[in-house]
Amino acid sequence: MSLQDALRDRAQQLRSELFDFLRIPSVSARSEHAGDVRRACDWVVEHLAASGLEARSVETAGHPVALGSWHGAGPERPTLLIYGHYDVQPAEPLGLWTSPPFEPEIRDGRIWARGAADDKGQLFLHLAALQLLMETRGRLPVNVVVLAEGEEEVGSENLLPFLERHREELSSDIIVISDSAMFAPGVPSLLLSLRGMAYTEIRVRGARSDLHSGAYGGAIPNPATELARILATLHDPEGRIAIDGFHDGIVEWDEEIIRGFDDLPFSEDTFRQSVGAPRLAGEAGRSTLERLWTRPTCEVNGLLSGYTGEGAKTVLPAEAMAKVSFRLVPDQEPARIVELLRAHVARVASPAVQVEVLDIHGGRPWRATPGGPGFEAAREALAGTFGREPVVTGEGGSIPIVPEFERVLGARAVLLGFALPGANMHAPDEWFPDAHIEKGIETLVRFYDAVGSPG
Amino acid sequence: MSLQDALRDRAQQLRSELFDFLRIPSVSARSEHAGDVRRACDWVVEHLAASGLEARSVETAGHPVALGSWHGAGPERPTLLIYGHYDVQPAEPLGLWTSPPFEPEIRDGRIWARGAADDKGQLFLHLAALQLLMETRGRLPVNVVVLAEGEEEVGSENLLPFLERHREELSSDIIVISDSAMFAPGVPSLLLSLRGMAYTEIRVRGARSDLHSGAYGGAIPNPATELARILATLHDPEGRIAIDGFHDGIVEWDEEIIRGFDDLPFSEDTFRQSVGAPRLAGEAGRSTLERLWTRPTCEVNGLLSGYTGEGAKTVLPAEAMAKVSFRLVPDQEPARIVELLRAHVARVASPAVQVEVLDIHGGRPWRATPGGPGFEAAREALAGTFGREPVVTGEGGSIPIVPEFERVLGARAVLLGFALPGANMHAPDEWFPDAHIEKGIETLVRFYDAVGSPG
Known part of the structure; x- marks a missing residue:
């Protein structure tokens, strides 16, 4: 048989x-x-x-x-x-x-x-x-x-x-x-x-507990706003990751293999439609397959702060959290990437809040x-x-x-x-x-x- | 009796x-x-x-x-x-x-x-x-x-x-x-x-559904990142709200009443300690009582996107949401403030995502x-x-x-x-x-x- x-x-x-x-x-x-x-x-x-x-x-x-x-x-x-x-x-x-x-x-x-x-x-x-x-x-x-x-x-x-x-x-x-x-x-x-992985969680704390946004708003740091400001610094306007030292040690791909991607049966528009996104995005000057396979990323995987339920709650949150992960390419070291992120966050964060970067897990x-x-x-x-x-x-x-x-x-x-x-x-x-x-x-x-x- | x-x-x-x-x-x-x-x-x-x-x-x-x-x-x-x-x-x-x-x-x-x-x-x-x-x-x-x-x-x-x-x-x-x-x-x-109130919700959508952050990360817009970038533009580096036209029509307070605040039994440090914040924050050049009573605010009341539970989930979120509210002072009109926010968001948001600003409620x-x-x-x-x-x-x-x-x-x-x-x-x-x-x-x-x- x-x-x-x-x-x-x-x-x-x-x-x-x-x-x-x-x-x-x-x-x-x-x-x-x-x-x-x-x-x-x-x-x-x-x-x-x-x-x-x-x-x-x-x-x-x-x-x-x-x-x-x-x-x-x-x-x-x-x-x-x-x-x-x-x-x-x-x-x-x-x-x-x-x-x-x-x-x-x-x-x-x-x-x-x-x-x-x-x-x-x-x-x-x-x-x-x-x-x-x-x-x-x-x-x-x-x-x-x-x-x-x-x-x-x-x-x-x-x-x-x-x-x-x-x-x-x-x-x-x-x-x-x-x-x-x-x-x-x-x-x-x-x-x-x-690609490798460095998965982190950024935690920002302001006041000890959630506060009334009227009674305290405008005079107390807002950890959700501060978190947003931190996240907004992670890429430059060209979509390139803007953390000092992040790209050090990246081994470039063989040019011929990169050129070979162009021969693959791949349509950027079909790809875009398949996920239903208004446009594609990413690092300037790279094709979609290059972005996906050969370049590192920094993605926000989750955000949580304050009130997220039905209706309106006028709360000034005490804390805000983002799950932020990086996809890595040879020879980026996950632990070093987390250290670079910590240094970056310490540099850009407002001194009015406490910020912590947790190393959740990593892989080469x-x-x-x-x-x-x-x-x-x-x-x-x-x-x-x-x-x-x-x-x-x-x-x-x-x-x-x-x-x-x-x-x-x-x-x-x-x-x-x-x-x-x-x-x-x-x-x-x-x-x-x-x-x-x-x-x-x-x-x-x-x-x-x-x-x-x-x- | x-x-x-x-x-x-x-x-x-x-x-x-x-x-x-x-x-x-x-x-x-x-x-x-x-x-x-x-x-x-x-x-x-x-x-x-x-x-x-x-x-x-x-x-x-x-x-x-x-x-x-x-x-x-x-x-x-x-x-x-x-x-x-x-x-x-x-x-x-x-x-x-x-x-x-x-x-x-x-x-x-x-x-x-x-x-x-x-x-x-x-x-x-x-x-x-x-x-x-x-x-x-x-x-x-x-x-x-x-x-x-x-x-x-x-x-x-x-x-x-x-x-x-x-x-x-x-x-x-x-x-x-x-x-x-x-x-x-x-x-x-x-x-x-x-203070008055204009309470809004900003919704950002990228792909049709949540995606694997490895398989798609770096080539598809991330609504959580884009939301953070929008929120980061709402204030200038001096803590002043950076929305065009936002301060138009504000009626300044009587100087004498503002000076009277200095006689009130109020200690900025006691206030700070009472809420347990590392530092106070807010618009530069204003006292805490001025910030609280006489100045408008823009606060993020809530953030939600992607995975926020225990552990790590390598998801590229399809959507991200922020509850954003403004405290207003005479004679700011809530409905006009929402329109100004809409115009601002339309100007700063990436064209790779869809953004919606909902008017949740307002008050003069x-x-x-x-x-x-x-x-x-x-x-x-x-x-x-x-x-x-x-x-x-x-x-x-x-x-x-x-x-x-x-x-x-x-x-x-x-x-x-x-x-x-x-x-x-x-x-x-x-x-x-x-x-x-x-x-x-x-x-x-x-x-x-x-x-x-x-x-």
Whole structure:
């Protein structure tokens, strides 16, 4: 039986299994979901064990890690480390979902659910590919370690210590991660880069408590106004980040790769329409793909101060908060970026308020080197499944653990993603293309074969 | 029996009645409290009726008005209109109250509850003074109309039509309002001015829905950043409001009155410490009392955008909102101020976002003319009760209906308030001085007598 036939036979079963996984609201950022996060971990462990891998869940200081392994390919074959995450972003605001986030359903050729793309749906492709191979061949073409964590959406704080502690057990030659998107429908893609992250919270305090804006307004500092003034200094009029030293140490991209972006099937206007923004924005003198893939950003992710409910409340707030995060490019260091922000804020903030910059979490940026064995195996697998050569792209998002994996395990990573643009990974109505269940599994089987083939 | 003896006799009863009134959570801004607002209105009507006034509640397009009257003093005596409001500000954030906002209690010589000062507690002083006079003398020294509304904290939208519709029934010579504070403990005060109000909401929209800050960040407009940039333009570096035309038509104060502020028992440092702010702030070249009483303000009352919960969410928000209100001084017109703000925002906002400025509510500023009969009666009543001449002060807050009362009824208003500075009128831990129950009632009885005495 061909791979495609086997996939056709189990189409229903695959979706039923995936839906069970997606129904678990494994929101790692919310303490009230800790039990659900653990259930999702157990679900992964049971799936691996059912496929015939050795599997267990391992405690960390936070959410547990699901760990599986199979070394039956023998020492002469390489070992592939498959990394994914079973935790998901918060689903709020719930009212904006067309169907409930944790009740997956298929509409218009898409699977709709929180985690369908990021990353439960894509982690599941590996679990299903391994199961299929074990069931049909009784073995895998490579030695495999599977590591699924439950804290990717909150900064993977406990994963690095975990990698260091289990370095031997995780020893591998190639790392593969499916947590990204193809460039366009029908256009298989190889990811060359990930941006890093420095996530902060700026807190401004004025008076001890909220005050009447009439009785005190005009004579007492307003932390909301002061916060706005601080945020307004973070970019210059050209859209370039205006923090002293911020751009130091950035390694420019290969000019040829940047020029290659122009050949990609990409329309700025279609992109703009897809998100419904009046105009595009960003750093002057750069194309949209350059802005997204090759340039750092500074975004306000949240604002809160004073009264935000129905009607009017004439309050002079005591405090104001902004969540401000930076996407970073090689070789910006997250901790140094936070220090630069602190220095900037200290310089521009009014002395009439108290300002604090909290370092919430960070992750280093990453860039691949095309041509290595994992990279070429991925190229071959994608070409085989999709019938065309993959394009080389960048990615604006972050998988902070990727550069750490490489550093700790001494292996290179390959990013092989099957979501599509506009998947709403961190927004309401997240989705994954239904047809990519089969395409993804087929690609992964080809990839495992290519990595395992002596050559 | 002297007035003081009568008050001593009923000390318990007065507090028990007031506490019943304060326990009703009559939050006019919240639709879920509509029933409580109505209960508070009924409570006022019943109290007036029990004192022997004609009383009823009158429906409006919003919350009802409690109306009472007694015209037994005869046509040769003046008619006094007593205005107050039985609605209160929202109590949130609830966690910052030492005792629950709607469970009044006495601690440290203060009555703690939402509405204790603004304005249920002070409205109650009039109700109690009327009751005491009717019980002890069987009559009042003046003809009286009592009007208590339930929409003061949401802009008194339906009161002006009400005044116009009931103009005959409300016909009066002097209007008295107790909804303000004395300048300091033991320092009786006559209020010369109120600031007006223009309350707006600025809404900024970027993309159609929240987006992943990695996948889209750097290429899509960020409404939170754009909102911050708009807010940062509202003042110049000297703390002066930087909206074109904003200061046009402001009538400067009498220099002598401004100089008189310097004689008031006021310490900027004590004021600063009382609110716990690192420094004072405001328009350069003006004293704190000038800033509070004589100058307009622009304050951010609330900010909301994106993710504001626990942990980190890497979201690029679709929208951002600021509640922005202006305190106005004669003769700034609220509607014109909103138009100027709209023009300003249209000029400074990025074309990459959609910006809307909503006019939430407004009220005109007010200034008294010392020397009229109501003003002098108040001076005499305060001096008699407190044993010293009242000082003349301004007030930073707004009672938007005051100038409208004067205009529609053709009478002058007197503001006779008994709260104290720092009463937390729009903040957690609102309070009213316990001893001012008796002092307030005594002053009001003296005031009614003075207004009613043929002179």
